[in-house]
Amino acid sequence: QLQLVESGGGLVQPGGSLGLSCVASGFTLNNYAIAWFRQAPGKEREGVSCISASGASTNYADSVKGRFTISRDRTKNTVSLHLNSLKPEDTAVYYCAASSFRLCVPDMVPLSDYWGQGTQVTVSS
Secondary structure: EEEEEEEEEEEEEOOOOEEEEEEEEEHHHHHHHEEEEEEEEOOOOOEEEEOEEEEEEEEEEEOOOOOOEEEEEOOOOOOHHHHHHOHHHHHHEEEEEEEEEOOOOOOOOHOOOOOOOOEEEEEOO
């Protein structure tokens, strides 16, 4: 069965950090561009970051640029998203998605083949 599983979410105070992981089973992430999205209650889904299949290209939403870092570990078949300097407005369910398109484009939603179930990130004091 082909699936993605996110982990690493939790409750953190403003200014804190979290590390999210996206792990694949049944296929290798190395052949896919991986995008992270988030959706807060009552808001539309937002693209957060993306890394190309080769790892040579990454992009970030303006709202997280300089605070979040995306990376991939080919030996562990994992893509990570490191969240630093967290703000209450970062509170959302975070999802990863895999795209066989292999490259990152502004809107990854229609190109995403597999989605994870999401992990909750809550930033609150």
